Amino acid sequence: MSHDHTPTVAPTYSIPVGPLHVALEEPMYFKIDVEGETVKHVGINAGHAHRGIEYLTTKRTIYQNVVLTERICSLCSNSHPQTFAMAAEKIAGIEVPERGIYLRVVADELKRIASHIFNVALLVHLTGYETYFMHMMQVREICQDTLESVFGNRQDIGAMCIGGVRYDVDEKSIAYILAQLARIEPEVRDFIKTFKSNGTILRRTKDVGVLTHANAITCGVVGPVARGSGIDYDVRREATYAAYDRLPLMVHTQTDGDVWSRAMVRLEETITSIDLVRVCLRDLPGGDAHIHDRPDIPPGQAIARTEAPRGEVFYYLRTNESAQPERVKWRVPTYMNWDALRFMLQDAKVADIAIIVNSIDPCLSCTER
Amino acid sequence: MNFLTLFARNLRTGPQTEAFPLGPAFTPEKLRGRIVFNAENCEGCRICERVCPAGAIKFAKSPDGMTFDCWHNTCVFCGNCEFYCPTDAIHQTNDWNLAHVQADKFAMVEHGLIPNMKCSDCGATALNTAPMVKNVKPPLSEAELGEVRSRCPKCRAKYLKNRKVPS
Numbered sequence: 001m002s003h004d005h006t007p008t009v010a011p012t013y014s015i016p017v018g019p020l021h022v023a024l025e026e027p028m029y030f031k032i033d034v035e036g037e038t039v040k041h042v043g044i045n046a047g048h049a050h051r052g053i054e055y056l057t058t059k060r061t062i063y064q065n066v067v068l069t070e071r072i073c074s075l076c077s078n079s080h081p082q083t084f085a086m087a088a089e090k091i092a093g094i095e096v097p098e099r100g101i102y103l104r105v106v107a108d109e110l111k112r113i114a115s116h117i118f119n120v121a122l123l124v125h126l127t128g129y130e131t132y133f134m135h136m137m138q139v140r141e142i143c144q145d146t147l148e149s150v151f152g153n154r155q156d157i158g159a160m161c162i163g164g165v166r167y168d169v170d171e172k173s174i175a176y177i178l179a180q181l182a183r184i185e186p187e188v189r190d191f192i193k194t195f196k197s198n199g200t201i202l203r204r205t206k207d208v209g210v211l212t213h214a215n216a217i218t219c220g221v222v223g224p225v226a227r228g229s230g231i232d233y234d235v236r237r238e239a240t241y242a243a244y245d246r247l248p249l250m251v252h253t254q255t256d257g258d259v260w261s262r263a264m265v266r267l268e269e270t271i272t273s274i275d276l277v278r279v280c281l282r283d284l285p286g287g288d289a290h291i292h293d294r295p296d297i298p299p300g301q302a303i304a305r306t307e308a309p310r311g312e313v314f315y316y317l318r319t320n321e322s323a324q325p326e327r328v329k330w331r332v333p334t335y336m337n338w339d340a341l342r343f344m345l346q347d348a349k350v351a352d353i354a355i356i357v358n359s360i361d362p363c364l365s366c367t368e369r
Numbered sequence: 370m371n372f373l374t375l376f377a378r379n380l381r382t383g384p385q386t387e388a389f390p391l392g393p394a395f396t397p398e399k400l401r402g403r404i405v406f407n408a409e410n411c412e413g414c415r416i417c418e419r420v421c422p423a424g425a426i427k428f429a430k431s432p433d434g435m436t437f438d439c440w441h442n443t444c445v446f447c448g449n450c451e452f453y454c455p456t457d458a459i460h461q462t463n464d465w466n467l468a469h470v471q472a473d474k475f476a477m478v479e480h481g482l483i484p485n486m487k488c489s490d491c492g493a494t495a496l497n498t499a500p501m502v503k504n505v506k507p508p509l510s511e512a513e514l515g516e517v518r519s520r521c522p523k524c525r526a527k528y529l530k531n532r533k534v535p536s
Contacts, residue, residue: 064422067447131375138385145395152401152461158447166452198371294416294453 011035017353019048026364028338028357034350042345044338046368053369054328061323062088062297066160073332073366074155075118078111079308080366081160084328086241086304087317088162092297098285100164104242106177106280107151107159107167108306109273113184114143115309116224116266116273119361120191123263126355127204132194139187146180149173162297164290174281181274188274192267195260205260209344209356212257219340222333223311224269225360228262230255235307246283247276259359266361296323310334310361332366400463401446404439406481410458411437413483413498417450417459426450435496437481441467442474456499488521490528495521505529 018029027048033041053072057065069080082104089096096104121136144154150173151157159165169177195201211221216229226233234251236244252268254261301318311333318327337360344356387394413435418426425443429436439450439459450459469477486497500517502509509517513532517525 060422061419063420063449063453067422067445067449070447071445129372131372135375141385145397148395149397149399152397152399152448152463153446156445156447158401161452166448 012040015350017357019045026362027368028362028364030341030345030353030357032345032350032353037350039345039348039350039353042342044341046338049364049368051365051369054330057328058324058326062319062325063162063294065325065328066162067158069328070156070158070160072330072369073363075115075363076111076308076310076313076332076366077156078107078159079306079313080330082108082242083304083306083313083315083330084317085160085162086306087302087315088297088319090302090304091300091317091319092162092295094163094291094295096164097288097290099168099287100289101242102280102284103165103167103169103289104160105244105247106169106277107157107165108242109276109280110143110147110150110177111157112273112309113270113277114140114147115361116270117143117188117191119309119358120195120263120266122358123205123259123355124201126358127201129198129200132198132201136191139184139191142180142183142187146177150177161290163295164288166290168289169281169284174284177281178278181277185271185274188267188270192264192271195264195267202260204352204355205258205263207256207258208352209259209348209359210257211340211344213255215343216257216340219343220336221311221340221360222336223307223309223361224262224265225311225333225337225340227251227253227265229257235305235312239305241304241306243280247279249276259355262359297325308333310363310366311337313366330366330369332363334360334363334367338362338367396463396465398463400465401448401461402465403441403462403467404444404446404450404479405460405462406437406439406479407458407460408437408481408483410456410499411481411483412456412458412501413496414455414501416453416455420449420453422447422449431482434482434484437479437483439479441477441479455501455503458499486519488524489516489519490524491521493521493523500525502529 012033012035014031014033017032019027029045031043032039057068060068066081066085069084070077072080117136117140121133124136125133147157148154151159151167159167211229213230216226216231230253232251232253236249237251250272252265254265297319299320303316305312305314314331316329317325320326348356415428418428423443423445425440427438448461451461483496483498485494488495517528520528
């Protein structure tokens with residue numbers, strides 16, 4: 001009998017992470033080469049879910065597509081139809097009424113509040129602080145109830161239409177939204193305080209998953225991921241749309257580029273969003289919230305971009321003589337942001353993978369539509 | 370907020386979950402739920418059928434008139450039909466109780482009929498739709514509306530033309 005002395009465990013080996021249940025229950029697969037407990041190489045494998053929505057948009061009319069694009073993603077379900085409508089309005093030369101553009105900001109920012117709190121709550125869940133996770137989700141529930149009461153649905157709020165917004169607010173709903181925001185704001189300020197002081201959160205998120213300013217530019221990251229690495233860029237300010245040029249928009253940045261910085265950018269943006277909704281409801285002009293006819297969209301092409309909760313959403317729309325668009329193409333923030341995971345995960349601990357992946361707020365349903 | 374403060378607060382405020390199904394669930398007035406069709410108000414323009422992204426709404430000719438069907442199992446509850454309807458003939462209620470047994474799946478349909486009638490003027494068979502008179506000036510009185518409604522499309526046009534005040 002011969003004795004084999006080769007060790008049973010190699011010093012380096014590769015582990016699969018995904019395709020399910022990395023941070024969110026979404027199909028994302030990483031082939032990770034580790035050395036002991038340290039990540040040495042990350043292979044990103046995309047394309048597990050293809051729903052063919054870009055093709056489906058060419059089979060539906062422009063007016064039906066406003067609803068279809070809303071169903072691309074549940075958390076940015078307002079940004080997609082808004083950007084699509086903006087592109088269609090550009091082709092047809094439709095002017096959105098003043099009241100409509102203010103109400104677009106209200107819908108957009110309310111969704112942003114819900115999305116940011118959701119992501120940061122998941123981060124807290126991944127650090128193992130379950131009590132605080134439940135508490136944050138409960139605060140988010142205030143926002144979800146607001147969405148349901150004002151728009152009629154928790155996720156697919158159906159606020160957008162070509163030429164304005166489908167909903168309107170009266171004195172009663174303005175008072176209701178303001179009361180709900182007054183409930184959310186102190187809680188979010190408390191989140192910020194907790195994130196600055198709580199040992200559990202600080203130890204798991206500080207100096208973890210660092211994306212340097214240079215690497216952030218190399219990857220072309222957008223949204224809170226870029227701002228967390230010190231890139232002062234926000235589409236709402238750089239290529240202003242809706243009513244943002246008239247609103248006191250603050251762009252928050254952090255310099256460290258770690259998981260904590262990205263979470264902090266999101267929390268501070270939540271406060272800014274609350275302020276923006278308040279200003280919009282205060283300065284809300286009268287008149288119509290949308291145009292009253294249903295103009296045909298002439299042949300042409302246009303691009304539009306907006307700042308979704310995860311970063312820049314870019315739409316390209318080409319129309320022809322028919323009622324259906326000839327081509328709709330969108331680029332979503334996660335597409336650029338997940339490339340940066342190669343840098344963030346480099347030399348990270350295996351236990352931190354989920355936290356780092358969650359910190360880019362991945363949205364696979366947008367990316368692999 | 371630390372764990373103990375949260376714990377104390379939760380003990381004081383009690384569970385946050387709703388008692389449903391033992392109690393009522395939070396249902397806002399504006400919730401976009403079950404579709405209700407009012408054939409009386411329908412102009413028969415079929416815009417709801419065209420803007421419905423799911424293809425849940427179907428109009429069809431029948432010996433009795435024109436039928437309307439909205440299949441709730443296909444509907445995505447987006448509310449496009451209600452938004453684009455010119456006469457408020459289609460509504461979304463806040464009723465979300467749409468769970469049903471498999472045997473009832475073909476019964477989850479909102480059905481309506483725009484009946485046939487005989488034109489009071491020429492006697493031709495026509496649909497008894499609500500007249501498209503939103504932009505008619507001066508607005509029609511209740512009696513005039515009834516008169517327009519009792520006519521076929523051709524006679525309606527004639528009636529409205531004769532009514533026009535020469536400018």
